[in-house]
Amino acid sequence: MNGAPDSNDGPVLTVVVPVYNEEQALPLAREELNKLLQGFGRTYEVLVTDNGSTDGTEKIMQDITRQDPQWKYVRLSRNFGYQNSITAGMTLARGQAIVVIDVDLQDPPEMIADFLKHWDEGYEIVYGVRSRRTGEPAWRIAITMWAMRAIRWLSDHPMPAHSGDFRLISRRVRDAFIQLPESNRYVRGMIHWLGFKQLGIPYVRRGRQFGQEGRLVGGTGFIAGLVSVMANAVFGFSLKPLRLFSAFGALVLLFTLALVPVQIVLLMFGKHAPPGFMTLLFLLLLNLSVISLSAGLLGEYLGRTYAEVKRRPLWLVDYTLNLAENQKPTVTPPGQAQPPV
Template sequence: MTTHEEAAGEERTAVRPAPRKKISVIMPARNEEGNLERAYREVTEAFSRIPDYDYEVIIIDNASEDRTGEIAREICRRDRRWKYVRFSRDFGAEASISAGMRLAEGDAVINVFSDLQDPPDRIPDFVKKWEEGYDVVYGVITERQDEHRLRGVAARLAYRLIRFCSDVKIPADAGDFRLLDRKVVDAFNRLEERERYVRGMVHWVGFRQCPLPYQRRPRRWGKSKAPFWWCFQFALNAITSFSTKPLRMFTIFGGIVVVFSAVLSVWYALTRILNIDNPPRGIPTILVLLLWNLGIVSLGIGILGEYIGHIYAETKRRPIFIVAEWENFDPQQIKARLEQSPPVT
């Protein structure tokens, strides 16, 4: 080879562009027909501000009963970067996020709910923090706009109760709006529990994490998919999925009651023997004590039942979700991603 040819080869090697990083956006949806087109515009605008990145958007349809699937397919036909998956039934938001994690191909994955209360225009800020070296960038809600005050207070109290009870440090007011590096996604996908609390699972896997404060926007279309009873069940599942502290608290409480009862028994015995004072008598006192005892025992049995229920659900080994339809996915690729866990690295 001549010197000229060697120089030309070196020049071609030098100008070869580096592979572009890819960002995957997971977008859970249920009955969001009025928000999808707006979501398409806002996500497209957000990525126009970071043109050096490729991206894909995966809409996870939780068996919507409106035109969500029809609109999602139309978007997918217009833009091949957008993909669509529909569940066979409503498996819940946690299953939607888990499915997105399985299907995402990007170097980083961001979760954005299709109600757009978490603003897609903050996506570049998440990516910036990621490029600074953080593996997990989680959004922290500083303000909930146009939300009923009582609901906002209840949400903050629930976050703090979950944080207190959890065996894993879960930041207060951290939601599901977050970015995960590929190695975090792979670690997350190796977690096989059926009863899922994704926020806790993300913090359980560890890695370098940082918060990103943001204001949660009001919902412009549709109704919230999180009524009070759903929120209560969500908080209860979060606590029992990530902590045995309630069981330990009842153990400690039971020990205290036993000690107190023993001391009280000795005291009553001494007062009777020494005729110091007659212990109080009366049916109301007995009834109150019995009702307190019944309530505390019932509460303890209920908490124990929650843990037993989790064990029961895990032993059945049912899938977390079932995919019925998809768009813009290779059939072999989607089956492989849904059926196999990533290798341990």
């Protein structure tokens, strides 16, 4: 009923790899992941979710799936965004443990061994914490770090600092995750919100070897993509922006009330406040800007509520390769994955 396959006969591990126009990175990723996963001595599958790539990614994955049955391919009908792409992969995964990793391998795949070790110890969510980033421009790192701190400060629910989407979750966590139907998704926040036994492991994030450094998965420009991530995180997990405006309004009201006795005292002594047209104009414009900003903020929350009410599917599948019959998408409740078109 929740769209997840009956995975009792599935592998121990599923590695979900979201891609968009990654024809350069895929061959190396396949080589490194196969070498690593085969050394674990556990059954596994690699599930690639393609956000409607327009380069040679589709052809490469068709060749890979013909040669290697452990590699699965899910091509979405269009670009539904990175967050929905990894949601699709986790939903269709059959593994008892599910790892999400980007195809560019900036997150070191060898850490999957550490994830599995802690999973064996009873942790149900094991995530990477970026202690340092290399191979990226300093300005980009600084902006990203500031954005992550801002998200953490604004969130109503505690968020680990500097964590990303590189993580392992148990099947039980996956089953709980796919019950969350919201359209505007911040997956790492949703996973941490679920609770369960969690552990963060620090690591050094490497620079991207292929593709464009300044772009996020899904073809979104870096700045625009970061703003989108922040918006989903803040508006999806926090009422602090509204509370901050309420607090600001209360302070302005107190300041205004404090001016009343001052004006009365001035009148009692026959004095008048000095005329100031520019001061009055400035205050009026400031008031207008604050009202406009607060109205826009409220509109953002209302707009997202409207998007949730529509309950459109998070993603649609064009076709799949190498998926088991019980793994293929089925009809599910609104707001979750839908059958192939």
